[in-house]
Amino acid sequence: xxxxxxxDLLRKYRPVGPPAELRHRILAxxxxxxxxxxxxxxxxxxxxxxxxxxxTRHEVAGADLNLGPSAVARVxxxxxxxxxxxxRARELAEFIVVEQQVHSETTTASTQPLNGAGGVQR
Amino acid sequence: MSxxxxxxxxxxxxxxxxxxxxxLYRYAVLLLADATAAEDVVQQVxxxxxxxxxxxxEEAHYLRRAVRNECYSHxxxxxxxxxxxxxxxxxxxxxxxxSREERIALERAIRELPPxxxxxxxxxxxxxxxxxEIATGLEASINTVAARYRYALGRLRQILTxxxxx
Numbered sequence: 001x002x003x004x005x006x007x008d009l010l011r012k013y014r015p016v017g018p019p020a021e022l023r024h025r026i027l028a029x030x031x032x033x034x035x036x037x038x039x040x041x042x043x044x045x046x047x048x049x050x051x052x053x054x055x056t057r058h059e060v061a062g063a064d065l066n067l068g069p070s071a072v073a074r075v076x077x078x079x080x081x082x083x084x085x086x087x088r089a090r091e092l093a094e095f096i097v098v099e100q101q102v103h104s105e106t107t108t109a110s111t112q113p114l115n116g117a118g119g120v121q122r
Numbered sequence: 123m124s125x126x127x128x129x130x131x132x133x134x135x136x137x138x139x140x141x142x143x144x145x146l147y148r149y150a151v152l153l154l155a156d157a158t159a160a161e162d163v164v165q166q167v168x169x170x171x172x173x174x175x176x177x178x179x180e181e182a183h184y185l186r187r188a189v190r191n192e193c194y195s196h197x198x199x200x201x202x203x204x205x206x207x208x209x210x211x212x213x214x215x216x217x218x219x220x221s222r223e224e225r226i227a228l229e230r231a232i233r234e235l236p237p238x239x240x241x242x243x244x245x246x247x248x249x250x251x252x253x254x255e256i257a258t259g260l261e262a263s264i265n266t267v268a269a270r271y272r273y274a275l276g277r278l279r280q281i282l283t284x285x286x287x288x
Contacts, residue, residue: 018160
């Protein structure tokens with residue numbers, strides 16, 4: 001198999017596109033922001049508390065706010081329940097979690113330069 | 123960047139998503155080899171734009187860079203937390219006659235590449251960028267980009283041919 005054949009094979013495909021609900025979720029964030037102006041301020045406190053709970057429950061040393069996908073799902077579910085459990089609560093919970101992750105990334109980015117991410121592999 | 127009224131946020135985000143959302147998502151899917159994580163990354167990038175509530179200069183460049191940063195941040199977290207990605211499909215055929223077995227084999231091979239190599243494959247093969255354009259965008263040397271691409275093709279060939287023999 002030559003490199004050109006690999007390229008030809010790759011060109012028969014393309015990465016999958018986004019699911020339709022992603023656009024809805026993203027646009028829903030704009031509605032949540034208008035309806036719940038206090039959400040941004042509340043996000044840090046809520047997530048901090050839940051992260052602390054998770055860290056305590058699982059005895060994780062040095063836990064930080066960078067939650068993994070399963071923890072994110074758990075936190076989102078908990079928040080949804082805390083906020084009433086309906087669709088709007090779900091949207092708000094998702095917004096809060098995303099918002100908090102963005103904030104967490106922004107504050108930690110300066111200590112982890114992109115070009116050194118995991119080492120460049122060849 | 124310039125300030126915009128908050129009421130424009132929805133139309134700004136909607137326009138940006140309709141223009142760039144699909145290609146940003148495809149970029150994230152291939153870089154992460156994880157469709158669920160790609161959704162999260164794209165959503166986080168748009169959440170950041172929403173929070174800023176500002177118009178973007180050089181928006182295509184800004185968005186791709188933001189998605190790239192989020193992807194590598196996600197990969198760093200993944201390493202730290204030892205969480206595994208999902209197994210949703212990464213690629214889909216664009217021509218008739220592609221077999222399911224072929225797609226699965228190619229996808230498995232792509233998953234085995236390091237993210238940096240998957241990224242160059244995406245940008246060169248699927249976005250059609252030249253090595254020079256990729257090097258400029260990634261702030262890497264053209265030799266590095268070309269080497270990553272060459273190594274990626276070599277690795278894909280190795281995996282695919284070993285699969286054919288078994």
